[in-house]
Amino acid sequence: MTAPLLRARDLTKAYHHKTGVFARPTSQLAADSISFDLMARERIGIVGESGSGKSTLGRLLLGLTSPTRGTVCFEGVDHDDRSSQDWIAFRKRTSLVQQNPLAALNPQMTIGEQVAEGLLVHRAASKAAAQERTAAMLERVGLSSAMMTRFPHQMSGGQRQRVVIARALILDPKLVVFDEAVSALDVSVQAQVVALLRSLWQERDLAYVFITHDLRIVRHLVDRIAVMYLGRVIETGDIRAVYEQPRHPYTRALLASVPTIDPSIRNIEPPIKGELDPDKVSQGCAFRSRCPFAIDRCTIETPLLRAFGAQRAACHRSEEFAGPMKPQAAAPPRKELA
Amino acid sequence: MTVVTSSRTIRGSLRAPFRGLPASVGLCCLWICIVGVIGVTARWMSPFDYLAQNPLSRFAWPFASASHLLGSDYLGRDVLSNVLVATQTTLMIALVGSVVCALIGTTLGLLAAHFGGWVDNVLMGFADAMASVPFIIIALGVLAMFGSSPLLFVFLVGFQNWERYARLTRGLVISAREEGYAEAARIVGVPAKRIYFRHMLPNIAGPLIVQFTVNFPEIILLESGLSFLGLGIQPPATSLGLMVADGRTYLAIAWWIAAFPGVVIVLTTLSISLLGDYLRDRFDARLR
Numbered sequence: 001m002t003a004p005l006l007r008a009r010d011l012t013k014a015y016h017h018k019t020g021v022f023a024r025p026t027s028q029l030a031a032d033s034i035s036f037d038l039m040a041r042e043r044i045g046i047v048g049e050s051g052s053g054k055s056t057l058g059r060l061l062l063g064l065t066s067p068t069r070g071t072v073c074f075e076g077v078d079h080d081d082r083s084s085q086d087w088i089a090f091r092k093r094t095s096l097v098q099q100n101p102l103a104a105l106n107p108q109m110t111i112g113e114q115v116a117e118g119l120l121v122h123r124a125a126s127k128a129a130a131q132e133r134t135a136a137m138l139e140r141v142g143l144s145s146a147m148m149t150r151f152p153h154q155m156s157g158g159q160r161q162r163v164v165i166a167r168a169l170i171l172d173p174k175l176v177v178f179d180e181a182v183s184a185l186d187v188s189v190q191a192q193v194v195a196l197l198r199s200l201w202q203e204r205d206l207a208y209v210f211i212t213h214d215l216r217i218v219r220h221l222v223d224r225i226a227v228m229y230l231g232r233v234i235e236t237g238d239i240r241a242v243y244e245q246p247r248h249p250y251t252r253a254l255l256a257s258v259p260t261i262d263p264s265i266r267n268i269e270p271p272i273k274g275e276l277d278p279d280k281v282s283q284g285c286a287f288r289s290r291c292p293f294a295i296d297r298c299t300i301e302t303p304l305l306r307a308f309g310a311q312r313a314a315c316h317r318s319e320e321f322a323g324p325m326k327p328q329a330a331a332p333p334r335k336e337l338a
Numbered sequence: 339m340t341v342v343t344s345s346r347t348i349r350g351s352l353r354a355p356f357r358g359l360p361a362s363v364g365l366c367c368l369w370i371c372i373v374g375v376i377g378v379t380a381r382w383m384s385p386f387d388y389l390a391q392n393p394l395s396r397f398a399w400p401f402a403s404a405s406h407l408l409g410s411d412y413l414g415r416d417v418l419s420n421v422l423v424a425t426q427t428t429l430m431i432a433l434v435g436s437v438v439c440a441l442i443g444t445t446l447g448l449l450a451a452h453f454g455g456w457v458d459n460v461l462m463g464f465a466d467a468m469a470s471v472p473f474i475i476i477a478l479g480v481l482a483m484f485g486s487s488p489l490l491f492v493f494l495v496g497f498q499n500w501e502r503y504a505r506l507t508r509g510l511v512i513s514a515r516e517e518g519y520a521e522a523a524r525i526v527g528v529p530a531k532r533i534y535f536r537h538m539l540p541n542i543a544g545p546l547i548v549q550f551t552v553n554f555p556e557i558i559l560l561e562s563g564l565s566f567l568g569l570g571i572q573p574p575a576t577s578l579g580l581m582v583a584d585g586r587t588y589l590a591i592a593w594w595i596a597a598f599p600g601v602v603i604v605l606t607t608l609s610i611s612l613l614g615d616y617l618r619d620r621f622d623a624r625l626r
Contacts, residue, residue, distance in 0.1 A: 062525065091527030103518035108540035118526040167526065 003076060004037035005207050006061065006175060010070035011035065013056050013231075030056035032231035033070070040174065043201065043208040045218035045239065047254070048228035054211045057228070058177045061209060062096055063087070074175070092122050095168035099180035101160035105152035111138070111163050112148030118171045133170065141166045141196060158189035162196070169200065177209045182217055194220055215258050219243060227251045230286040237311020247313035247321050249293050285316070293317055363616045366609035373425060373606050380426040384419035389574055391415055400594045409594045411585065420576055421598050427577045428561055428603075431492055435557045438496030440550055443503020448534060450504065451511035462508070465501035473498045474563060481569040491570060495557050506549055510542035517541075544617075551614030555607030562603055578603050 011034040014027045030053040038044055046054045059065045061072055063079045072079045074094065077086060098104040106114060112134055119130040135145035141162040152160055161181070168176055178197075182190045194217060201208060212218050218225060219239065226236040227250065235248040246252045285291070288298040297316050305312040315321075359367075376383065385405070392414035400409035400417070408417040450461040468476075477494055484490055511534070514520055519541075523533045562579025564570035571577040578599040585596025 064521070064524070088527055091525065094525075096522070096525045098518050098522060100518060104522045106519040106523070106537050106541070109537070117523070117528060121526065121528050121532070164522075167522070171526075 002039070005040045005042070005075060006038040006209075007073040008037075008061065008070070009035050009073070011057070011060055011067050011072065012069040013053075013060055013065065014068045029053075029231045031060060031067070034231075034233055035070075036226065036233070036236070038175070038207055038209065041201075041205060041207055042224065043210065043222040045222035045225040046209065046211045046228060047213060047215060047218055047225060049213060049254075051230075052228040053231035054213075054228050055179055056231075058096070058179050058209065058211050062094055062177055063090065088122070092118075092124075092171050093173050094175045095171070095173040095177070097161075097164055097168050097176060097178045097181040100184050101157060101164045102152060104164050105160060107152055109151075110148060111150050111152070111155070115148075115163065115167045115170055118167065122171060124171060134166075137166045137170050138163070140200075141169075142192075157185055158192065161185060161189075161193055165193070165196065165200075169204070169206075172204070174205060175207045175209070177211065179211045180213070181210070183212060183214060190217065197221060215254060227254065232286060232314065233305065234287065234315070235311065235313040236305070237309075237313075241310040245311075245321070247308050247311060247318040248315045249291050249317075249321070250287050251313075252321065285314075293320075360616070363612060366612045366616075369605055369609045370613065373429065373602075373609075376422055376425050377429040380422040384416070384422045386416040386419045388415065388419040388423040388576065397588075397592045400598075408598050409592070411592070411595045412588055417594060417598055420581060421578075421602060424576045424578045424581050424599055425602055425606075427571060427575065428558055428579070431495060431561050431571075431577070432554055432557045434492045435495040435498075435561070436550060436554045438493060439498065439500050439553055439557070440503055440546070442496065443500035444507045444546065446500070447504035447507025448511060451508045451515070452530070452534070458508075461504065465504050468501045474560065477560070477564055478567070478569060481564065486569055486572055488571075488575075491561075491564075495560050495564075498557060498560055499553055502553070503546070503549060506545055507542070510545060511538060514538045514542055548614055548618040551610050551617060555610045558603060558607055 011031050012029060013031040014029050016025045016027045032053075034057060036044070046057060048054045056065070060067050063072065063082075066079075074090060077090075082090060105111075112131070115137060116130040116134040119125040119133060120127070124130075125133055131148075134148060138145050138147060143159060143162050143166070147155070147159070147163075152163070155163070161184075165181075181197075182193050185193060197208070198221065200206065208222065210218055210222050222239055224237065225239045225242050226233045227242070227248065228234065229250050235242060235246065235251045242251065243255065246255055283302065284300055285294070285298040285303050288294040291298070295316070301316070303314040303316050305314045306318065308318060392410070394414065395405075395410055396412060396414045397410065405416075408421065410416055411420070446461050446465075450458040477498070480494055481491070515538075520533055520537060523537050528537070558578075561570055561577060562582065565577050565579030566583040568583070571580050573580065581599035582596045582603070585592070585594075585599070588595055
């Protein structure tokens with residue numbers, strides 16, 4: 001077995017905030033004891049609703065914030081042990097694609113300058129060679145090389161996201177983190193970008209961490225999935241296994257809320273109610289206040305990830321979710337047309 | 339892939355700043371241009387040597403004779419020549435002072451934003467202390483202690499209001515750092531210095547330019563004030579403030595000695611202030 005490209009162990013990030021001068025500072029765990037390995041060329045999807053800590057996880061992996069506890073190890077080097085020289089090398093081999101392409105691009109610099117900057121900063125190419133590689137990269141992501149002289153505000157949203165992808169890949173990184181990379185785009189553009197990401201993965205030595213709330217998108221892009229709830233991974237495993245037979249009620253609810261085309265199996269009732277409630281999670285299962293299957297044990301004992309074949313879930317009642325998801329089960333009974 | 343056809347032509351972008359320019363701002367620009375030309379060519383333009391005395395034609399009325407267009411003063415010196423040279427001196431001091439001020443303030447603000455923590459606290463505390471004392475009192479103290487030399491004077495007026503630049507830069511940098519493009523540059527591995535100067539500075543330049551136009555007239559007023567009090571420019575050199583101070587004594591019998599330099603001060607500071615207001619609105623995306 002080869003060593004993993006990226007290894008996260010017990011990754012925890014707490015944010016402290018004070019409500020008043022004399023108030024006791026409260027802390028909230030944006031990431032809570034997350035551990036996983038990512039092999040070279042592997043693609044993992046991190047899903048969860050707003051506030052579940054998935055973006056924090058991405059920032060932790062790239063060393064943009066330091067964890068409260070735990071370690072991240074990339075190509076055998078721990079983030080804590082990196083010298084500034086190592087960090088520069090790490091930046092060259094990893095990349096991030098942000099959510100909002102307009103914000104991610106500098107309004108005062110041309111597209112060509114921004115894409116080529118990585119090459120120039122790392123002295124990976126001479127000025128002329130950088131120009132050439134930038135043009136080639138832009139063409140690879142489906143833009144014309146004539147766009148190099150454009151400014152971001154002169155492009156459409158889809159074109160901008162392609163520029164951001166080109167900038168992320170110009171240094172030939174081994175790992176790219178996509179933080180809601182396609183969420184801000186139109187559905188039709190989304191599909192094009194997803195197809196682009198698939199074909200880029202096929203031709204390059206790339207690993208993806210794909211952070212999103214969109215379960216339809218992630219299905220077409222990743223091999224493995226991790227579902228997050230309030231900073232914890234509550235279910236993880238092979239994408240097909242998790243989609244076919246979710247073992248955690250939260251995953252089941254998420255999958256049930258994916259809209260379907262067939263109106264007869266359309267879901268009118270939201271599968272879960274309420275919003276994330278971070279205040280009541282000191283003990284027991286964080287999801288219990290919204291869980292339709294909660295039992296007394298859930299308030300006392302925090303469930304840990306347990307293995308079920310190709311997947312692992314953190315629920316006391318996982319065994320009971322043995323059957324595959326039947327969308328019809330969650331839908332109201334079909335009404336006969338008069 | 340669709341090709342975007344709209345692109346800004348060079349001529350269009352050159353003309354863009356002047357489109358919809360209000361007449362008042364146009365007049366301000368015109369006056370600033372005139373003052374700028376005077377600043378460069380004063381010595382050649384002035385009809386007399388500004389120090390040449392002519393006791394026979396003292397207190398000549400303005401617009402009365404072709405030789406002394408703006409009259410002459412109590413030593414028979416030509417007021418027009420004096421105003422031209424004084425404008426040059428004042429403009430020079432204000433320009434150098436503004437640049438010094440902008441450099442000091444922006445640098446310190448950037449340092450405060452970059453290091454944060456105690457560096458930030460010390461710098462901003464110092465800025466608060468500066469802002470809490472009227473600067474003219476500090477200036478008076480320094481000039482009284484060290485005597486007035488042109489170099490010291492220029493740097494002294496340059497210290498006025500540096501804390502405004504520092505605060506502005508600090509705030510702008512801190513907010514720009516949270517923007518996506520700065521983080522994106524960081525992820526690519528761009529060094530911090532390059533992020534500040536290549537990525538952030540062009541994006542935060544607007545408010546700083548506006549601050550420059552606000553600061554410029556204030557430095558002219560400070561220079562005039564200190565010269566008026568006798569602590570600024572020393573005779574035989576001249577400046578607008580000094581001319582007003584000189585002419586004040588003869589205000590009852592020869593108003594023009596003080597009035598013309600006064601008018602130049604008022605018009606120049608007013609023009610630059612109005613232009614600054616206009617630029618502030620232009621650079622603010624929400625008001626465009």
